[in-house]
Amino acid sequence: METSELLKKVRKIEIKSRGLTNQIFAGEYHSAFKGRGMAFSEVREYQYGDDIRNIDWNVSARFNDPYVKIFEEERELTVMLLIDVSGSSHFGTQKMFKNELIAEIAAVLSFSSIQNNDKVGVIFFSDKVEKFIPPKKGRSHILRIIREIIELQPESNKTNIAEALRYLTNAVKKRCTAFVLSDFNDFGDLPSDIKFEEALRIAGNKHDLGAIKIFDPREVELPNVGLLEAVDAETGEVIWVDTSSAAVRKTYNQWWSDAQNSLATAFAKARVDWVSVATNEDYVKPLIKLFKHR
Template sequence: MEANELIKKVRHIEIKTRGLSNNIFAGQYHSAFKGRGMAFSEVREYQYGDDIRDIDWNVTARFHKPYVKVFEEERELTVMLLIDVSGSLEFGTVKQMKKDMVTEIAATLAFSAIQNNDKIGVIFFSDKIEKFIPPKKGRKHILFIIRELIDFQATSRRTNIKKGLEYLTNAIKKRCTAFVISDFIDNSDFKNALTIANRKHDLVAIQVFDRRVAELPSVGLMKVKDAETGHEQWIDTSSAALRKAHREWWMKKQNILSETFTKSNVDSVSVRTDEDYVKALLNLFAKRN
């Protein structure tokens, strides 16, 4: 992308997403993730209404009555964005490509993070780690991230979510809040890596998908291409049986994905490229309060 065009696009994304984070997410982001950056402060006797998960069993056993751990909120969080940059993100049939929506969601979260005085970093992944931007603060850093989101060219078109999660677990030593933004079209098993990463960090999954992946239109013969492998084939979309089989495949895939998130205790949200991601993010934040 040419420099002038890139600057215009960065500015457009900044105006739109900073406005969203200022006006819509003010307070929502902070309250949704407030309990995730907590430091141990002291213990005190259990009081009615305390969360039993905060009971310190060692102290309780020593004094023969319940004591709870008291936590203080750390002044800042570290937020990591794990961005899928594989070939399948370069697809869109209605309003925009998946990649464009991923960019806007990531930029909105980034502005929400710096508004809250948090550090923000990025891991770009395909079937390998494409780029790591260490967490920092400030508008200049955010604009650099947005430029990369818009203009980054991956060296591989394939996906391996497990690699991205393992890198997060190993590279970020201190507990952070991490958003995995992907279409989650990945045939490899990443459940174990997801569970391990979520034990160390506070993980949130944001799935971006196109409605034509979920439901084929009846438009007769259609040439389809796998964006990651390059494989092409013709399919007859006028076949009701084919459309039904495709729909069932998608529903099964979504059910497995949802089950994976539930078993790994990871909060998640799915957003279609022709839908309002603002509403989806607000629902996600509300679910965490």
């Protein structure tokens, strides 16, 4: 991608996501993700109703009047975005590709974070960790993240979310707020599902974890368009599907429904809040829903 085209895309995403952040998300984000604790701010004279446990006896003795310590919430958090860059994210039949929607949502979360004085870091993953950007503050850092989302060329097209979760658990020592942005299309194979559920549970116990599932409406049900050539974006496997068959369409729909129910069960067991967002859907309401569940 040429530099000028890249900058235009980055700027477009920045304008949209900052606008949403300022108008909608900042307050919701602040309410949802509390700081690490309370930090001392100042002292003032005791007022009726103040907690006597907060009296500063040294200052009170100096001025011969009771003074209390005032505490404020420590706002600074570390926010980690786990972004799926596997081959299946390069798909879309509606308003945008899945990876484009992931880029916008990641930008909104990033700008919401820095507006609340939080650090933001990113783990880009396929079936391995493709790139790790350590948490930092500032607009230039967020723009770097957006550029990487648009420009990053992963070494692998496959997916292993469990590997990304394990990396989060090991690389980020202190408790953080983390969001996994993925289509979760590798969920459905029993051995990998077990590893995913274990990694999800461990990461969810250590960090404040949330998940955002991205999907395209065409993935939910097959259209009746006759013989269809389908290519697996992650393995390159080509298969022919007879979509004119009602039995084939029903089997596929049942597979999709079962996979979503299994995924929902995995999140519930790990006590991880999650929402799903379609490529033709306004993501504002799902994100606010996710924030309010915190």
